Amino acid sequence: MRRWLEFVAAWLAVKSLGILPRPLARGVGALLTRLAFFLRPPLRRAAVFNLRLAFPDLSDGERRRILRSMVRQVGWMAGEFSQFPRYSRNTIERTVVLDGFENFDSAQRLGKGVLFLTGHTSAWELAPFAQSLFGYPLHFLVRPIDNPRVEALVNRYRCYSGNTPIEKNKSARAMLQILRKGGTVGVLIDQNTSLEEGVFVDFFGVPACTTSGLARVALRTEATVVPAFLFWDEHMRKYRLRFEPAIALQRSGDEQRDIVENTARFTRAVEDYIRRHPDQWLWVHKRWRTRPPGEKPIYPF
Numbered sequence: 001m002r003r004w005l006e007f008v009a010a011w012l013a014v015k016s017l018g019i020l021p022r023p024l025a026r027g028v029g030a031l032l033t034r035l036a037f038f039l040r041p042p043l044r045r046a047a048v049f050n051l052r053l054a055f056p057d058l059s060d061g062e063r064r065r066i067l068r069s070m071v072r073q074v075g076w077m078a079g080e081f082s083q084f085p086r087y088s089r090n091t092i093e094r095t096v097v098l099d100g101f102e103n104f105d106s107a108q109r110l111g112k113g114v115l116f117l118t119g120h121t122s123a124w125e126l127a128p129f130a131q132s133l134f135g136y137p138l139h140f141l142v143r144p145i146d147n148p149r150v151e152a153l154v155n156r157y158r159c160y161s162g163n164t165p166i167e168k169n170k171s172a173r174a175m176l177q178i179l180r181k182g183g184t185v186g187v188l189i190d191q192n193t194s195l196e197e198g199v200f201v202d203f204f205g206v207p208a209c210t211t212s213g214l215a216r217v218a219l220r221t222e223a224t225v226v227p228a229f230l231f232w233d234e235h236m237r238k239y240r241l242r243f244e245p246a247i248a249l250q251r252s253g254d255e256q257r258d259i260v261e262n263t264a265r266f267t268r269a270v271e272d273y274i275r276r277h278p279d280q281w282l283w284v285h286k287r288w289r290t291r292p293p294g295e296k297p298i299y300p301f
Contacts, residue, residue, distance in 0.1 A: 010150045014157065017082035022095075025082050030075030037071045037284075045301055047283040053298075054204040055278065069279035073232065077123035084157045089133050096130040097236070100243040104136070107224035107246050113179030115218055115225045116140075117247070119190030119270045120282035125158065127230040127241055128186050132161035139164045139178050140186035141171050172217070179223045187214050189263075190270045190281075192289045200292060201264040203271060209290035215262040218249055225249070227269040231277050244269060 013032075017025040037043055047070070051063045058066075080095070087095070107114045116138060118127060128140050140158075142165045145151035155165050166174050166185070175185050189211055198209040218225050227244040247269060250261045274281045288298045 010147075010153055013078075014082050014153065017079055018085065020079075020082075022079065022083050022086075026076045026079035029078035029082075030072045033071050033075035033078065037067075042301070043284040046286050046299070049299060049301075050283045050285075050287060051278075053206060053288065054274075066279045067283065070281070070283055073122050073280050074282070076232070077125055080123050080126050081157060084129060084160045087129070087133060087161070089135070092130050092133040094238075096126065096230075096239045096241055097233075098134060098243070099240045100245075103243040103245050104226050104228065107226050108136070108182075108184070110222075110224060111182045113182055113221060113223035114184040115179070115214060115223050116184055116186040117189060117214065117225055117227045117266055117269060118186060118229055119188055119273070120285070121273060121277070122230045122232050122280040123239060124188075124230060126239060127228065128163050129158065129161045130230075130239075130241055131228075132163045136184065137162040137164075138184035138186050139166050139174070141166050141168045141175075141188065143168050171213070175217050176221065179217070179221045185217075185223075187211075189214055189266055190287070191285055192287050195290060195293070198290070199260050199263050201260065201267050203267055203287065206288055206298070207292065208267070208288050210263050210267055212259050212263055214266060215259045218262060219251065219255070219258055225266065227266075227273075229273045231273075231280050 017029060020028065044067075047067055048063065051058065051066060055063070104114065104116075116128070116131075118124065128138055131138060140163060142155070142158075144167055145154060158165060178185055193209050193211045195209065197211055197213070199212045200207040201210050202208070203210070214225070217223070225247045227247065228241060229244075230239050230241050233240050247262075247265050250258050250265075252258055286299055291297060
């Protein structure tokens, strides 16, 4: 019964926003996420703690401003997500512009596959969706949602533009096959992971357990790693999908050392983006939760 109610709630939320005009859907989405943030103290505690850890010199007022903007960004994403069935190649340019696309294009022309490195930034669900509508579909890693009905609903919307999900727990072989064919795989690397799946690299000066999967696949293949992040451009009133120059890989012959070093390079790309747009990253996630063996937890709650 609980799973069925979760599905009904998700379906109603998506459909209700979907019948609204885009500006109104974004506004209602922002109100709903603001309410959810207010009603979930654990989310607020994590977000405030993370901001203090990453930006210790900011004032409390500046942190509050960043969190208000973050909540609004997530709400806007909910509104955008509900509009996915309405978008087409002819209409997406009204919402998203490509920036630095030559970095992705040159990587794709090599024919060895592209690893699209990204994170939970701004309306992150819109980034791969828009890229596909622009004519460059990709496969993307997803963590299964506990409720299979909700997962099916979410993935149906994600795939309207022609993208294909890959379940994270079954991703290694699928990624290798796609890259060998010159395809593109999108990978989010900005969340905490387990000791078994990750390595510790600095993130805002604090060791953070980070997935090593991207580095392992990149080293095993000749695929190019291109960082790409979506952000809201207030001046243009549009989203920019910014492709950064490809990240050069270290290949010293020491596999473990190369995995750690390349993971650190990937993580620096995420951190650089967040430092430029601190109000457009998802601060509510406990990014530093996993600690090295024997080290005390960072979070006091």
